[in-house]
Amino acid sequence: xxxxxxxxxxxxxxxxxxxxxxxxxxxxxxxxxxxxxxxxxxxxxxxxxxxxxxxxxxxxxxxxxxxxxxxxxxxxxxxxxxxxxxxxxxxxxxxxxxxxxxxxxxxxxxxxxxxxxxxxxxxxxxxxxxxxxxxxxxxxxxxxxxxxxxxxxxxxxxxxxxxxxxxxxxxxxxxxxxxxxxxxxxxxxxxxxxxxxxxxxxxxxxxxxxxxxxxxxxxxxxxxxxxxxxxxxxxxxxxxxxxxxxxxxxxxxxxxxxxxxxxxxxxxxxxxxxxxxxxxxxxxxxxxxxxxxxxxxxxxxxxxxxxxxxxxxxxxxxxxxxxxxxxxxxxxxxxxxxxxxxxxxxxxxxxxxxxxxxxxxxxxxxxxxxxxxxxxxxxxxxxxxxxxxxxxxxxxxxxxxxxxxxxxxxxxxxxxxxxxxxxxxxxxxxxxxxxxxxxxxxxxxxxxxxxxxxxxxxxxxxxxxxx
Amino acid sequence: xxxxxxxxxxxxxxxxxxxxxxxxxxxxxxxxxxxxxxxxxxxxxxxxxxxxxxxxxxxxxxxxxxxxxxxxxxxxxxxxxxxxxxxxxxxxxxxxxxxxxxxxxxxxxxxxxxxxxxxxxxxxxxxxxxxxxxxxxxxxxxxxxxxxxxxxxxxxxxxxxxxxxxxxxxxxxxxxxxxxxxxxxxxxxxxxxxxxxxxxxxxxxxxxxxxxxxxxxxxxxxxxxxxxxxxxxxxxxxxxxxxxxxxxxxxxxxxxxxxxxxxxxxxxxxxxxxxxxxxxxxxxxxxxxxxxxxxxxxxxxxxxxxxxxxxxxxxxxxxxxxxxxxxxxxxxxxxxxxxxxxxxxxxxxxxxxxxxxxxxxxxxxxxxxxxxxxxxxxxxxxxxxxxxxxxxxxxxxxxxxxxxxxxxxxxxxxxxxxxxxxxxxxxxxxxxxxxxxxxxxxxxxxxxxxxxxxxxxxxxxxxxxxx
Numbered sequence: 023x024x025x026x027x028x029x030x031x032x033x034x035x036x037x038x039x040x041x042x043x044x045x046x047x048x049x050x051x052x053x054x055x056x057x058x059x060x061x062x063x064x065x066x067x068x069x070x071x072x073x074x075x076x077x078x079x080x081x082x083x084x085x086x087x088x089x090x091x092x093x094x095x096x097x098x099x100x101x102x103x104x105x106x107x108x109x110x111x112x113x114x115x116x117x118x119x120x121x122x123x124x125x126x127x128x129x130x131x132x133x134x135x136x137x138x139x140x141x142x143x144x145x146x147x148x149x150x151x152x153x154x155x156x157x158x159x160x161x162x163x164x165x166x167x168x169x170x171x172x173x174x175x176x177x178x179x180x181x182x183x184x185x186x187x188x189x190x191x192x193x194x195x196x197x198x199x200x201x202x203x204x205x206x207x208x209x210x211x212x213x214x215x216x217x218x219x220x221x222x223x224x225x226x227x228x229x230x231x232x233x234x235x236x237x238x239x240x241x242x243x244x245x246x247x248x249x250x251x252x253x254x255x256x257x258x259x260x261x262x263x264x265x266x267x268x269x270x271x272x273x274x275x276x277x278x279x280x281x282x283x284x285x286x287x288x289x290x291x292x293x294x295x296x297x298x299x300x301x302x303x304x305x306x307x308x309x310x311x312x313x314x315x316x317x318x319x320x321x322x323x324x325x326x327x328x329x330x331x332x333x334x335x336x337x338x339x340x341x342x343x344x345x346x347x348x349x350x351x352x353x354x355x356x357x358x359x360x361x362x363x364x365x366x367x368x369x370x371x372x373x374x375x376x377x378x379x380x381x382x383x384x385x386x387x388x389x390x391x392x393x394x395x396x397x398x399x400x401x402x403x404x405x406x407x408x409x410x411x412x413x414x415x416x417x418x419x420x421x422x423x424x425x426x427x428x429x430x431x432x433x434x435x436x437x438x439x440x441x442x443x444x445x446x447x448x449x450x451x452x453x454x455x456x457x458x459x460x461x462x463x464x465x466x467x468x469x470x471x472x473x474x475x476x477x478x479x480x481x482x483x484x485x486x487x488x489x
Numbered sequence: 490x491x492x493x494x495x496x497x498x499x500x501x502x503x504x505x506x507x508x509x510x511x512x513x514x515x516x517x518x519x520x521x522x523x524x525x526x527x528x529x530x531x532x533x534x535x536x537x538x539x540x541x542x543x544x545x546x547x548x549x550x551x552x553x554x555x556x557x558x559x560x561x562x563x564x565x566x567x568x569x570x571x572x573x574x575x576x577x578x579x580x581x582x583x584x585x586x587x588x589x590x591x592x593x594x595x596x597x598x599x600x601x602x603x604x605x606x607x608x609x610x611x612x613x614x615x616x617x618x619x620x621x622x623x624x625x626x627x628x629x630x631x632x633x634x635x636x637x638x639x640x641x642x643x644x645x646x647x648x649x650x651x652x653x654x655x656x657x658x659x660x661x662x663x664x665x666x667x668x669x670x671x672x673x674x675x676x677x678x679x680x681x682x683x684x685x686x687x688x689x690x691x692x693x694x695x696x697x698x699x700x701x702x703x704x705x706x707x708x709x710x711x712x713x714x715x716x717x718x719x720x721x722x723x724x725x726x727x728x729x730x731x732x733x734x735x736x737x738x739x740x741x742x743x744x745x746x747x748x749x750x751x752x753x754x755x756x757x758x759x760x761x762x763x764x765x766x767x768x769x770x771x772x773x774x775x776x777x778x779x780x781x782x783x784x785x786x787x788x789x790x791x792x793x794x795x796x797x798x799x800x801x802x803x804x805x806x807x808x809x810x811x812x813x814x815x816x817x818x819x820x821x822x823x824x825x826x827x828x829x830x831x832x833x834x835x836x837x838x839x840x841x842x843x844x845x846x847x848x849x850x851x852x853x854x855x856x857x858x859x860x861x862x863x864x865x866x867x868x869x870x871x872x873x874x875x876x877x878x879x880x881x882x883x884x885x886x887x888x889x890x891x892x893x894x895x896x897x898x899x900x901x902x903x904x905x906x907x908x909x910x911x912x913x914x915x916x917x918x919x920x921x922x923x924x925x926x927x928x929x930x931x932x933x934x935x936x937x938x939x940x941x942x943x944x945x946x947x948x949x950x951x952x953x954x955x956x
Contacts, residue, residue, distance in 0.1 A: 025643055025711045030602065045591050093952070122838065122839075124722070124726055124839060125838055125839040125840050126840070127837075144922065147600050168675065171673050171675075175672060175673060176672070177734075178651070180672075180673060182679070182682075183650065192930055192934060194930075194933075196929070196930035196933065197930055198585075198928055198931050198934065199928040199930070200928055200931055201907070202906065203838040203906060204836045204837070204838065204870060204906075204907065204911070205642060205643070205647075205868075205869040205870055205871070205910050206638050206647060206836045206866070206869045206870070206871045206908070206911040206912050207836060207908040207909065207910075207911060207921075208635065208636050208638075208686055208908075208910050208912055208913065208914045208915070209908055209909065209910050209915060209919075209926075209927065210915060210923055210927060210931065210932070210935055210940060210953060211683060211686065211687055211691070211934075211935045211953075212636075212649070212679075212682045212683055212686050212687075213875065213931055213934055215682035215934070216678060216679055216680045216682070216683055218679065219678065219679050220678055220679075225679070227689050235733070235734075236729045236730055237733070238730075238733045239731065239733065255591070259512045261590055262703045262775045263703055263706075264595075264706065264776060265706075265776040265777070266702070266703045266705045266774060266776050267644075267702075267703075267706070267734045267735075268734075268777070285586075307733060307785065308776060308779075308784045309731060309732040309733050309775060309776070309779060310731050310732070310787075311779050311783065311784060311787065312775075312776060312778050312779040316778065317776065317778060320777075330706060369671045369672070369673045370671070371589065371592055371594070371670040371671065372589075372591060372592040373589055373592050374589055374591075384586060389755070396801055399673070400671075401603055402672040402673045403671060403673070404672070404673045405673055412568075425625075428764075436776055439669065439670060439671075439882070440671065440706060441669070441671050441673070441674040441675075441676055442676065443674070443676050444671070444673040444675065445673050445675055446675065447675045448675070448676060448677060452676075455676075456676055456677055458677075460665055460676065460677060461658055461665055461666050462663075463661075463663035463664055463665040463666070464665050464667055464677065464680055465677070465680075465779040466661075466663065467659055467665065467680055467942055468677055468678045468680070470942055471678060471938055471941055471942070473941065474937040474938055474940065474941035475934055475937055475938070486677060486678075488626070
């Protein structure tokens with residue numbers, strides 16, 4: 023490597039063998055909106071090496087961009103502004119350190135992929151109930167640093183709810199060893215939850231003790247046709263009333279998404295013809311003794327009687343269940359094939375959600391010709407509200423409108439008590455939104471905490487808090 | 490009121506009508522270990538008045554001790570050292586501001602009691618699944634500030650897990666308005682969880698959006714005789730394997746506790762004679778369609794076959810279930826009647842728990858004649874490990890040993906990866922323990938955060954972090 027003199031000096035202070043060849047993959051993010059500057063890439067092998075890298079950077083006043091699998095969607099993993107940072111990749115710290123099957127706890131290093139963690143849990147007859155489309159690549163350090171969500175939040179919570187303890191290197195280079203395996207521990211401020219979701223701006227998570235849930239004795243999946251979002255919400259309430267914590271996923275799918283699927287994945291068999299306006303995908307996980315099929319049939323009957331459901335299929339096998347899930351999981355791929363004008367990862371209080379969908383649709387109808395694919399994790403109030411060109415038009419035709427449309431949608435969400443970033447985080451994409459919509463006292467406290475823990479400002483500068 | 494000149498000046502700067510007559514109740518805590526100094530008592534009526542009080546105290550450099558129901562067990566609510574503080578009582582902010590039944594969310598002011606919140610939830614066919622013996626007095630602000638636990642943590646988590654958003658006054662007097670009703674919201678640092686469990690040292694929680702869980706369709710309670718703590722843990726694993734999230738409480742009761750009950754509450758009918766060495770109280774909450782009695786019978790049979798259970802009763806009515814719970818809930822009262830030498834609110838990784846009980850018993854056998862009542866929330870790894878005088882001796886006889894014994898027990902807990910304060914917090918009682926056993930990097934970060942958010946050091950000084 024040919025290094026500039028400053029990088030040369032920093033490199034000399036790093037532990038031996040941690041540097042990696044710089045490669046484009048370290049400087050990119052999936053949406054192609056941000057490109058990082060090429061500096062050093064360090065891939066430490068253990069927490070002591072991470073601490074040594076952080077100390078060296080702190081002394082040299084070189085910024086650090088922590089990097090997991092790089093699947094984040096808001097540019098938290100690449101730093102396009104300022105002097106080139108050191109990219110701190112956790113790729114070599116990928117061990118599952120310990121599995122405590124009886125406790126339902128697993129200790130993973132930050133570089134382990136979500137898939138690895140899920141497989142290790144499955145290997146001891148448990149589950150790690152966080153599931154993302156990107157789980158083969160996403161690393162657990164990034165999953166925690168962004169407090170990732172996914173499809174099972176309804177039952178098991180976000181990443182935050184699945185973490186008992188962390189090991190982390192703070193911006194001073196000190197190692198915080200708090201890898202607790204305890205369900206109850208009230209000994210001081212909750213720094214674990216402060217680092218979780220801080221997107222690498224307050225330190226680097228190097229390992230985590232994660233909770234593994236028992237596998238439900240019975241699982242089942244159904245896809246049900248509903249007339250409207252209010253009917254879908256009514257069905258959600260009905261399902262939760264009947265099955266308490268047994269509803270593990272409740273996804274909303276719009277007819278527009280099914281049309282995109284039909285266009286771009288015509289080989290996928292869709293269960294309903296003609297395509298319905300709205301579907302929900304319901305997954306249940308139940309105790310022994312209660313058949314999941316029976317429970318879903320009971321829900322179907324009750325939902326039909328209440329006028330909430332007009333049609334539906336209940337998977338009769340694991341393969342059928344996987345087929346229904348595949349439809350849901352291919353919607354983002356179909357979206358990508360169509361090419362969105364703008365995407366919005368929003369959440370709303372459940373009682374505001376249907377009105378938002380109605381009002382946003384009306385608002386957009388006045389803004390020109392476009393297609394809306396509104397889908398997502400209805401049970402959590404989390405919608406992916408994405409806008410697409412009208413048939414025959416190209417996304418570039420909407421470039422002038424894009425920011426204006428997103429601003430209006432976010433405004434409508436915030437006015438209803440919702441969030442302009444439900445599960446993706448702030449990264450560099452939404453720092454302006456956070457400044458605009460964030461509570462001023464909260465923002466001031468965030469800046470005070472950032473300055474207190476990272477006085478040199480080296481940890482992922484420009485992410486979360488705009489400079 | 491006759492005020493000293495400094496208090497007179499401060500009083501003049503407070504909003505009209507917020508001062509209350511000082512009364513002993515504002516200066517006491519249940520264990521009688523700490524007594525507060527008599528200063529001003531302010532009871533604001535809304536968040537703006539709380540902010541005005543905090544600003545006035547910040548300007549006058551007068552300490553503030555936030556006070557809820559005063560039921561905390563570690564002295565967080567009274568300040569015996571230094572100049573007399575202002576006691577900030579939330580008693581007049583006790584409204585349930587809003588109930589969103591369909592969302593499963595309720596917004597309560599900090600001064601609402603836990604009982605009030607539970608009743609408001611019940612009134613809309615939901616539950617607030619946090620239950621404490623002190624719930625008629627404990628206020629929700631204190632419950633959150635101490636991240637209270639209780640008997641349903643196994644299924645529903647600590648207070649932290651049941652809070653979606655807070656409104657709080659920061660030490661600067663700024664109001665943080667973050668009363669979100671969202672299950673997913675990744676917009677900046679998790680200040681909610683930072684204030685939760687901070688015991689009033691980083692600000693005052695004035696209201697909270699709390700999650701209400703669906704009521705289970707079926708509930709049931711059983712009391713089962715097990716031979717030993719390992720058998721109890723085996724039964725826990727069996728129950729969770731069979732019922733996944735359906736186990737809502739799993740409490741361990743020692744024969745010693747039953748003896749205390751027999752001595753001090755002889756009118757209470759105990760189901761087993763002779764008194765067993767160990768019992769567990771199991772509560773289940775299940776979806777519709779699966780009888781709870783049937784599920785508990787299935788557990789009983791499977792547990793018997795596995796050699797884990799030797800006897801048991803399954804409640805056949807709500808009244809019988811309440812009777813079994815009453816036995817569990819009277820154990821702390823019986824303890825109080827006996828008079829403990831020392832109490833320990835500890836938690837351990839589940840796989841360390843049985844060995845700890847064995848080793849601690851052996852250690853104490855070498856320390857003299859005493860009785861151990863070890864009981865608590867086994868499902869969470871949370872034990873109340875309390876020491877009592879031998880029959881015929883008085884607790885005062887152990888005074889010289891008390892600190893030494895607690896130190897040894899905490900040491901054994903910490904060495905096994907456990908916590909010396911599982912659910913009660915640090916308060917003023919355990920600041921020394923926190924300094925001794927806390928992770929140094931974590932403690933340094935806590936001090937940095939405290940200094941950043943409360944630069945004048947007015948919020949509950951001396952609690953959590955020793956001066």
